[in-house]
Amino acid sequence: MEDYARAVLTLDDAQLELFVRDWVSNKLGAYVEVCRFSGAKDLGRDVVGFLTESKHEGDWENYQCKQYAKRLPTDTAICELGKILYYSWKGDFTPPSKYFFVAPKGLNRNLETLIFNPSKLKSAVVDEWDKYCRYKIIENGDIPLSDELRLVLERFNYSSVTRIALEDMLSDPAAKKVLFKYFGADPGMSPRGIVPPAILDSESEYIRQLVGVYAEKESVIINNHEELDAFPQCKKNLTLQRERFFDADAFKRYYRDNTDAEVIDGFEEDIYHGVVDVFETVHPNGMDKVQSVMTQAAAIQTSGATAKYARVPVKQGICHHFVNDGKFKWIS
Numbered sequence: 001m002e003d004y005a006r007a008v009l010t011l012d013d014a015q016l017e018l019f020v021r022d023w024v025s026n027k028l029g030a031y032v033e034v035c036r037f038s039g040a041k042d043l044g045r046d047v048v049g050f051l052t053e054s055k056h057e058g059d060w061e062n063y064q065c066k067q068y069a070k071r072l073p074t075d076t077a078i079c080e081l082g083k084i085l086y087y088s089w090k091g092d093f094t095p096p097s098k099y100f101f102v103a104p105k106g107l108n109r110n111l112e113t114l115i116f117n118p119s120k121l122k123s124a125v126v127d128e129w130d131k132y133c134r135y136k137i138i139e140n141g142d143i144p145l146s147d148e149l150r151l152v153l154e155r156f157n158y159s160s161v162t163r164i165a166l167e168d169m170l171s172d173p174a175a176k177k178v179l180f181k182y183f184g185a186d187p188g189m190s191p192r193g194i195v196p197p198a199i200l201d202s203e204s205e206y207i208r209q210l211v212g213v214y215a216e217k218e219s220v221i222i223n224n225h226e227e228l229d230a231f232p233q234c235k236k237n238l239t240l241q242r243e244r245f246f247d248a249d250a251f252k253r254y255y256r257d258n259t260d261a262e263v264i265d266g267f268e269e270d271i272y273h274g275v276v277d278v279f280e281t282v283h284p285n286g287m288d289k290v291q292s293v294m295t296q297a298a299a300i301q302t303s304g305a306t307a308k309y310a311r312v313p314v315k316q317g318i319c320h321h322f323v324n325d326g327k328f329k330w331i332s
Contacts (some may be wrong), residue, residue: 033050064097070105126145289330
């Protein structure tokens with residue numbers, strides 16, 4: 001993590017905003033939409049997470065990104081907070097429900113004291129408006145503290161202002177995908193799959209075809225997987241194949257969530273090209289085809305970020321995903 005902390009410190013202002021935008025976007029379920037505002041018309045916003053479809057007319061949270069060579073100074077932070085409250089008073093948006101300072105170098109001691117004491121932060125914004133905000137929000141401008149503006153400043157919930165430490169951001173699971181995108185971070189090993197007791201609709205096609213393979217092997221009619229109780233070896237084999245299927249399913253979901261989509265696409269392409277010739281070979285029966293493909297899949301050396309984490313059951317389980325997707329058929 002320390003290496004990535006140093007890497008984040010090398011980002012410039014725009015890159016930091018993009019990094020934070022991607023990180024916030026990965027916070028699954030937290031926001032209905034995430035937007036980055038930049039340039040002279042950002043009105044004090046950097047990265048915004050909207051909590052409702054009402055966007056700026058409803059609840060929203062602001063991530064103020066500051067890439068400084070030193071700790072974020074008090075005057076800069078107070079001015080930024082004052083700016084966003086000023087434009088909320090002007091009617092451009094509602095005040096943010098939460099306000100985060102994202103400063104990789106951290107905050108100076110005085111600013112941290114203010115943030116951890118909301119009443120003191122409020123006093124700094126309201127009582128010292130002329131010092132921090134009046135002449136700095138608009139270049140060559142003057143924004144005196146009118147009674148109406150003072151009311152907006154006093155009503156704001158200053159306990160909603162906080163800072164996000166670099167180590168907290170980088171340890172957030174939502175940061176894994178961003179660290180991979182920007183710095184090629186190792187995504188780590190995926191969790192093993194959990195096999196549900198009941199057959200799911202999402203696995204029905206490869207299960208149906210395996211039942212056909214077992215029926216051919218036993219030279220009997222087997223209408224569905226529930227009839228496999230009469231054939232213990234076939235039932236045992238089905239249990240094994242389901243373990244492989246759900247290991248592959250967990251693998252795919254983990255790397256889609258923590259890397260680029262191209263990583264899993266490339267992994268599946270490696271498996272497909274590694275087994276397709278064996279699959280298309282004429283086999284004496286369906287069971288021989290399944291076993292031959294499973295043996296071949298186990299031996300494939302995949303490439304890319306997942307290579308060292310692609311366990312044998314995962315590579316074998318991907319073949320069942322191919323059946324589910326219509327690329328392969330275990331039996332016609």
